[in-house]
Amino acid sequence: MLAPLWAHLTGHPYDDTFPRTGLDAGGRPRGPGGEFLLGADLLGRDVLVRAAYGTRVSLVVGVGAALLASVVGTAVGLVAGFVGGAVDALFGRMMDLVLALPYLLVAITLATTFPVSSAVGGLTMTVVVIAFFSAAASGRVVRGQVLVLRRAEFVEAARSAGASGPRIMVGDVLPNLAAQVTVLTSLQIPAAIVFEATLSFLGVGVRPPTPSLGSMLGEGGDVFGSAWWLLLVPGVLLLLTTLSFNLIGDGVRDALDPRGR
Known part of the structure; x- marks a missing residue:
C-alpha cells in the first residue's frame, strides 16, 4: 500500500536505473545496505521498491481474480444446481471441460495469441x-451445495407460498451460500497469486515495465550465486503473501463453520 510513498522517500522509481550507485565498477549489482536496503538488480534498480510494487500486483491480481471467479462461479453453480435437468447437465459439462484443460498451456497460448502491449492490458x-x-x-462447489439446499424445508415452504424460482434462488438459497462462498474466495486468493507469479516467471503474465514477484524470480534465478538477494527477496515475499491468505482463509472457515463452535 505504501509502495509509492517509499519510492518517493528513497527517490527510486520502480523502473529507474541507477548504474552509478546500483552497480559496482565491474557492472555487478550491489548488495543490501546503504542506499539500496535490499540491494539493486542487474540494471541498477532498487529491489525493495520493485518488490513492493510487485507485491501490489500480486494482491490486485489475486483478490481481483478470486472475486471475479466467485461471482461467475456462484451464478453458474446456483443456476445449474437449482434448475437441474438439461441446464445442470450443460453447465456441468462446461465446468468439467474447463477443469480438464491444462490451464498453464492455455494461459500461455492466450498470451502469445493475443499479445497485449500495455501494462494495464x-x-x-x-x-x-x-x-x-x-x-x-x-x-x-456451489452447485453441490445448491443440490442439497434445494430440497431443504425452507425452499419447499417458499414454493408452497407461490414464490418464483428466481425469487427462491436469490432470496432463500443464495444467502445460505454466503459462508461457503466467502471461505472459497479467501482460499482462492493465494492460488491466484501463485498462478500470476508462475505466468510472470514464464514471461507471459504482467508486462514490463510493471514489476511482478514472478518476473523478479525469473530475473534472479540465473545469478543466485553472485546476487542471492534477487531471488530471496521476491521468494520470501511470495511465500509470506500466500501463507497469510491461507491463514486468513483457515480463520474464516473456522469462524463460519458451525461445527467448529
Missing part, C-alpha cells in the same frame, strides 16, 4: 485468465 488479461479457470472450481 497485461494485468487485465492475467486476471481474466485466472478467473476463468477458478470460476469452474467455484461453480462445482
